[in-house]
Amino acid sequence: MLACSTVCHRCLQVKATSADTNLSEPEAEPKARKLKASPQLKRWSRARALRSGHRLERPGHRGEALELKPRGQQTKEVDYSEHGQEGNDDDYGVYVATAKSIYMVSDGTGWTAEHSVSAALGQFDHCLVDRGCPVNTHLFSGIDDAEKLMAIIKQAAKEGAMVVYTLADPSMAESAKQACKLWGIPSTDILGPITEAIASHLGVSPSGLPRGASGRSSALSEEYFRRIEAVEFTIKHDDGALPQSLHKANIILAGVSRTGKTPLSIYLSQKGYKVANVPIVMGVDLPKTLFEVDPEKVFGLTINPIVLQTIRKARAKSLGFSGEARSSYSEMDYVRQELEFARRIFSQNPVWPVIEVTGKAIEETAAVILRLYHDRKHKCTMPRISKRY
Amino acid sequence: MLACSTVCHRCLQVKATSADTNLSEPEAEPKARKLKASPQLKRWSRARALRSGHRLERPGHRGEALELKPRGQQTKEVDYSEHGQEGNDDDYGVYVATAKSIYMVSDGTGWTAEHSVSAALGQFDHCLVDRGCPVNTHLFSGIDDAEKLMAIIKQAAKEGAMVVYTLADPSMAESAKQACKLWGIPSTDILGPITEAIASHLGVSPSGLPRGASGRSSALSEEYFRRIEAVEFTIKHDDGALPQSLHKANIILAGVSRTGKTPLSIYLSQKGYKVANVPIVMGVDLPKTLFEVDPEKVFGLTINPIVLQTIRKARAKSLGFSGEARSSYSEMDYVRQELEFARRIFSQNPVWPVIEVTGKAIEETAAVILRLYHDRKHKCTMPRISKRY
Structure with missing residues (x-):
């Protein structure tokens, strides 16, 4: 175990003064x-900025010169x-x-x-x-x-x-x-x-109370229960489980292995959406119910084959796959064929938007999906997600 | 389906001008x-503030008078x-x-x-x-x-x-x-x-590029894979599943039904922690492995019995419980006994911190747990969670 960090409350030999009075200089340096800005420091900052390949004073940066105070x-x-x-x-x-x-x-x-x-x-x-x-x-x-x-x-x-x-x-x-x-x-x-x-x-003053202060009881709101329910639904419907209740989902994600369906589902569920995800595996029939639900809630995920292979190799290694299992999962030929298999399914279901996840963080893909989801609900293209507080 | 919202990109009859020139007044009003601040408006604002039970000009608010511009x-x-x-x-x-x-x-x-x-x-x-x-x-x-x-x-x-x-x-x-x-x-x-x-x-200028702009490849960082792995681990170890691999978790949550173990686990997993949660049910033995792992990673959850009963009643209703199942789950006597059963387990394991979740949002309980988790790692009491970017 570590030695205590220098800021540790127990260890710090500081008689902290009260907030409003008597603010003393800290001991160090x-x-x-x-x-404030000696010529040497300015040179140092500039050198550092140049090393990192960026000019320090970008013209037009937020309309103001960036004032550096080393x-x-x-x-x-x-x-x-x-x-x-x-x-x-x-x-x-x-x-x-x-x-x-x-x-x-x-x-x-x-x-x-x-x-x-x-x-x-x-x-x-x-x-x-x-x-x-x-x-x-x-x-x-x-x-x-x-x-x-x-x-x-x-x-x-x-x-x-x-x-x-x-x-x-x-x-x-x-x-x-x-x-x-x-x-x-x-x-x-x-x-x-x-x-x-x-x-x-x-036209109202803020309460000045931190969230979670006593007397606040927002935790048991309807929104709170809705979110818990969404998370629980999403866990139960991970990886193709319970296909018979796909119709209860708000959003259904379909894609081949390692397109990030699970973390994406979970992220969306925390925003209150019930999400089911259905894996597409070459040669395996998709659940019938996927084609019976409102197609407007189904989203296809796709990814660049080279990136997918890299991810799958890492996955196969971490799971300890070996021999045939490994090759059929992460070999380039198989990866390409499986993506093509998915592509054909997507093209047979043209209402499903197909989202390219390559290089996107989970949050970014989630933003795209929610934009489409709300746009479709409101039959608009201007992305707008509305909430009431 | 709705009529299109007035801001819809397709429907809006607006020739938006380019950003820097020719900003015209919008049509409406x-x-x-x-x-700017007619006496009537000021009266209206004040009346509204008074109705909501708050004075408008709070002395000392952030050290500045709150300037209202109705x-x-x-x-x-x-x-x-x-x-x-x-x-x-x-x-x-x-x-x-x-x-x-x-x-x-x-x-x-x-x-x-x-x-x-x-x-x-x-x-x-x-x-x-x-x-x-x-x-x-x-x-x-x-x-x-x-x-x-x-x-x-x-x-x-x-x-x-x-x-x-x-x-x-x-x-x-x-x-x-x-x-x-x-x-x-x-x-x-x-x-x-x-x-x-x-x-x-x-001493470096910002890039000026939005996250997710082309040329950014931070999505496939180590951090990214760590988070995905944590989410997948947590889903697999929800609700007492796979007790044999509890030792692989970073954090283990134990508590009776409806103390929020699942959504809390999921929330923590998205921050990169592998979380397992273990339900405490009266009369059911906890998995042996729970007592074999490092007790510093186990956290007990507890809740006010009246609040718990309310939550359980709602749950029983939404799950369609009836008769005996319902009463043994949400009747006050049972709720109290089960919480007492949990309390005894917690007191037999004094290293486990017991966290009161009543009235706390998931994020608030998560903050308490992570504070304790990191403090224990660093043997400090000053809450500090450090990350490197």
Whole structure:
């Protein structure tokens, strides 16, 4: 097991001050942090940007010049293994390279912060792990008192991390903002601007209570039960099971093995749709019921044969297939024939949209399917998925 | 089937102008929109806020006074049924009451916008459907050209909607901002501020490409396969299945029927954790393997007996249970005894944390479990879940 990370609440020798008063500078490197943009740092940033193949100042970027504020920390590469931190995380691989940190702080689950940061990082794929500019995110959820909040922000300052936060309590949000400002930490309030815009739009003030705070009972809503039912339905109808009740599904996915039917079904079920998935296997008859249901709810999945073969080889290896089983599953001839077999079925059912999943993440394929699903319901092509809150 | 919604791309008689030039006023109610904050509107907003039991100007709200800018549309309650729009949506119930609209526009899947808006709406539970101030959200995903973008923003202006957007292409984001400004539509760029903060932190410009744009191949990453494997493992180990391979799970959930084990397992699996769940049924022995695995990965779930009975009654009804089966499942005595049976098992295994799920959404319970899971790995109490990008 690991030594405790430096931010550990038990181990940290910090008397965190109360939120609004007495914000002291964190101990580490106060001088370095006072450097704002020395010519050397600018050169360093530019060199780094050039190494990663991207110009720093993109003309027209969001209509504003991107103002870079390199801080002291940028000159120092933080080596986590040295800190004994994240050096041994089974889930996410061995952390040895230097990395920039992003602290995500939430008074709730933190999933909004995580989701938003992950989406924003999608804009930096050209310079993340593969290109030598890795980023470590650290999620701190359920942070509901000022003391914990300050301890985390202090640690962020030490580590040269940036801080993004979602804090429903306005005084907590303000404390985070002020502490980050004082300590020169770049920070972003993720939900504040949307919440304020919505407040203005509705003419109602936000409650200031984090989701899950006592007195909230939204968990047992109709929506909640609908989602649970959808997940349970989808699990029961995975991989061609229970073909007799296909008609009860909202969405039916059909495709050859390893087109991602299962994870896609599950993803959709969590959004409240009952999904069944039916495998297409060369030489095996599809269930009759698939052709008896409303064809508007059936979606075919297809994939590039070379990519499919790669995926199947990995699958065969992980399942320990050998000899004949392996070859008939992942050999190129077989892969092509099976895809052709699927193609013929799809062309005999022209109402089924056929979705190319090659290179798409599960979420992306799900977005395409739901767009089509809702468009068909409303007989429109403009993608619109509506919900009532 | 429905008549086409007014924003439908095919039906809309709009010659959308190109993004950067010639932004014309939308046809509907240009005069009303020029009203900025008439005394009448202010009174109306205040009255509405008072009706919903909340003061409009909360002192200290995020350190700034909440500036209300009621627009013309606020005086007119939009009746969707009148527009033939959403009036018949099977998934989300019949939309008859008046509602405010939020348009979510994305060049990608739109899930980030949806997630953020849903989280922000968590701050307005006190005035949504139940309290007579419903909100309709409309998600427009895959909006990758300026023409579609302008058609949507124009429609938002007509409908008196606010617009939130995630657009990776800086010129699209700028167009959205300018168009909303010109037409007096409140708008929020969800990812822009975080993306800019990250750019500044890393010293690298964002790519400006939406996720899923061609040339991106992140879908076939190790992370992707890990997630698929976790989902498949979790489905196979639902509801006590395959107890012989419990040791392969990262997380094992144990609890009586209807404590939400299945949807919770699935939710965690989508985050890349292999989860098995084991039902506790009075008088039935738990699988031996549950007591042979590392107890640090087992989590007990418990729930308030009254809430559990309510959930079970609904379940028994939906499954069509009758007579004895129904009573032994959802009668209060039985419910209490079974929870007591579970409690005894938990107390015999003191290393298992017992999590109270009453009133918690799946995501909230998941956050608690992952916090404990990661804390135990790192022998810390400060909740931190780290990832590398």
